[in-house]
Amino acid sequence: MEQEKISMRELLALLFAALLCPAVRALPARTAGAGRGGWLTALLALPVLLLLCGGLLRLLRQEGGLSQALRRTLGRGMGTVAAGLYLLWGVVLLCVNLRLFGLRAVSAGYRNAPMPLFMAALLALALWLARRRAGVLVRAGQVFALALALGLGTVLVLGSVQVDPKNVLPVWVEDLPGAAAGTLPVFGVLGYAVYGAFFGESVTRQEGGRKQVFRWAAVVCLTLAALQWVCLGAFGPGLTGRMEAPFFMMVKGVGIEGAFERVEAVIIALWVFADLALLALLLRACCKIAADILPIEERQAAWPLAVIVLAGALWLFPNTFLLENWLERVVLPGNLVAGFVLPGGALLLGALRGRV
Numbered sequence: 001m002e003q004e005k006i007s008m009r010e011l012l013a014l015l016f017a018a019l020l021c022p023a024v025r026a027l028p029a030r031t032a033g034a035g036r037g038g039w040l041t042a043l044l045a046l047p048v049l050l051l052l053c054g055g056l057l058r059l060l061r062q063e064g065g066l067s068q069a070l071r072r073t074l075g076r077g078m079g080t081v082a083a084g085l086y087l088l089w090g091v092v093l094l095c096v097n098l099r100l101f102g103l104r105a106v107s108a109g110y111r112n113a114p115m116p117l118f119m120a121a122l123l124a125l126a127l128w129l130a131r132r133r134a135g136v137l138v139r140a141g142q143v144f145a146l147a148l149a150l151g152l153g154t155v156l157v158l159g160s161v162q163v164d165p166k167n168v169l170p171v172w173v174e175d176l177p178g179a180a181a182g183t184l185p186v187f188g189v190l191g192y193a194v195y196g197a198f199f200g201e202s203v204t205r206q207e208g209g210r211k212q213v214f215r216w217a218a219v220v221c222l223t224l225a226a227l228q229w230v231c232l233g234a235f236g237p238g239l240t241g242r243m244e245a246p247f248f249m250m251v252k253g254v255g256i257e258g259a260f261e262r263v264e265a266v267i268i269a270l271w272v273f274a275d276l277a278l279l280a281l282l283l284r285a286c287c288k289i290a291a292d293i294l295p296i297e298e299r300q301a302a303w304p305l306a307v308i309v310l311a312g313a314l315w316l317f318p319n320t321f322l323l324e325n326w327l328e329r330v331v332l333p334g335n336l337v338a339g340f341v342l343p344g345g346a347l348l349l350g351a352l353r354g355r356v
Contacts, residue, residue: 006138006202008209012216014141015196017148018281021097021274022189023224024247026327028231032241034182036168037175038232042224044179045186049217052190052340055347056197057210065200066343067292073350082342083293089338090195090286091305094279095312096331098123099323101275102313119313122272126279127306130287131299134202137280144273151270152223156230159250163233186224188332191339192278195285283309 031038059069066086071079102119129137171179203209231246240246251267283305290301317323 005204006134006199007204008206008212010138010142011196011199011203012212013145014138014277014281015193016216016220017141017144017274017277019189019192019220020148020152021271021278022192023227024271025100025245026185026189027224028228028240028246029243030185031182031228032232032237034178035175035237036232037171037179038182038237039168039225039228040171040176040179041182041186042221042228045183045190046218046221048187048340049190049221050214052343053213053217055343056194057213059343059347059350060197060200063201065288066194066197067289068201070346073346073353080293082346083289085342086338087286087289087293089334090282090289091308091312092334093192093331094282094286094309095316096323096326097275097278098309099313099317103320103323116314120310122275122279123306123310125276126283127302129276129280130284131302134199137284141277144277147270148273151267152227155251155267156226159230159234162250163230164236165233167236168229168233184336185332187340188335190220191335194339194343195282198285198288
């Protein structure tokens, strides 16, 4: 696959668009158990996210992506095994999310349509982006991020009038332990971002890149906090925790009479960009890992991976109950390990060996 240098800003825009996809599904409902302080979970996760970003930047100080960094710090054998685990986990995430996107497309307004058709169409678009040059993918990610930011900002501004302050305030000191415990779903969402580190070989090294990463981390956590503030404030922690998709339920009540009253249709359509950004990011990262540890080129790896993902999404998750079970019991802890434990362990072991 032809190599093309991209900027850190472009990669971060793609990551922002991709993270919005799991964020709106998981966070308002899963953090509602923290009560009125649930909206603080993303802010409490910010210091850990900054540490993760700093650790990844330290691992990637030399040329290459995370696959090469793992082999440098852990040794060739252990590093290859770790990269292989990321490849396997990336395929699992692709299967789970592709099945979830198909389910949402059908439930959003095409109840009589065949779900595999939507899944195949979205995967085909992600495959097309993953097989293009890196610049094509990240520039598409910039467009997606801009559209999603405008849509999300509009919804949050209009939805803020529905917020009942009693649902989110006041937050006392005794509420903080519950909010801290509620950060696990936030970390599960942020764990997807580690796959952006596999693009390290394509990113142009420039002054100020480190500050851009830290600013990105702050913007992401502030955005997630605002999202949870509006959802929890509109419905209350108890009702939000029982909802399947609080964000999209909140969107249904947003609008200006006589101006635009069908905001939810626009937002649901826009969120296809977030789905596509996440699929393309994961698929391209998996192609890079496969090319690093297997005798195959990136472009050649895309098609087999796409076939495996489509087959896995259809075969592993025949019903919604099994899909939700995987999301709760497999995806969340798996993302915690892949996003935080493995990079942290690699950085620590590399420091002990004097390789970082």
